[in-house]
Amino acid sequence: MIRFRARLALFAMMAIFLATASNALFMQDRARLFDPNGLPSTSVSVTQFPHDKASPIAPAVSGGGIQQVSLPAAKGPRMHVALYRELGQRGYSEQLRQGDNGLRLAVLAYQFDNAMPLTGEPTNELLKRVLFDPNHGPHGAFADRAELNAKLVIETQKALLGLGFFRGTFSGRLDVWTANAIKDFERHRGLPVTGRLTDQTLLELIAFSGQPMLPAAG
Missing domain, CATH: 1.10.101.10 (PGBD-like superfamily/PGBD)
Structure with missing residues (x-):
């Protein structure tokens, strides 16, 4: 009887130790994923996918599914690169693939689809609007x-x-x-x-x- 109680106590101590260690590891990972304000951190991603810096990827809808469309590498100011990425994700990859004027053509198409004045000029104001716009561009030729x-x-x-x-x-x-x-x-x-x-x-x-x-x- 004494041996049984000793074993039971030993198992209980091991269970408490394992639970404490697991909780410490979880809290450490959580601290890496959230900033001091409790918001998700942008420096750590829970899921990491392979990324080809030379070939940005944009989704394209075809045949009821989503395919991956390779786009030329974005160059220029950071605002242009960000706008390039966001427009590519919203279905304007056809315009973005058209050489040096690709970004301006994509901006023009986006402005038209949203009944905005057509300028074709990438701006910070346009980037802010695109960032909060979840819609995708219409299909078909411009x-x-x-x-x-x-x-x-x-x-x-x-x-x-x-x-x-x-x-x-x-x-x-x-x-x-x-x-x-x-x-x-x-x-x-x-x-x-x-x-x-x-x-x-x-x-x-x-x-x-x-x-x-x-x-x-x-």
Whole structure:
């Protein structure tokens, strides 16, 4: 009987020791994950994934699932790199892959999809807005969406008229006169000749005219 009680006491002491050690380890890890204010720490990640610094990854929806799309390495000021990353995560990887103007094209597409004045300029204010915007960009070609926006088409017609490329009326439709004016402008600026409101053509038109455009909401 005495031996049984001694063994029971020994097991109880071992259990208390193991519980104390486990709690100490847990509290140590928790201290690393939270700052003194009780907020999650940005210096430690609970789950670490392999990361390729030369090829940022952005999710793309295809066939009902999410695929990983490789993007060129982001360069420039920290604000530009952050905006590049956030827009890539929100479905604007198609624009970001278009060379040196990729970020500006993505900014332009985001501004259009959110009925903002179209400038194509990355700014701190835009980054703040994107950071708190959980929505993803619409699917499909930018030109298809832009040409359905009558207000944007009218502003394009006015800009082309002011530059001497347009001779028609402000119809709000991409009619033959508007398409031909866009083609003339694209030839003049050395752009691919499409006759459509592509993001590249619209960005060049805004930069060349020096005037932002405001699309209609929705």
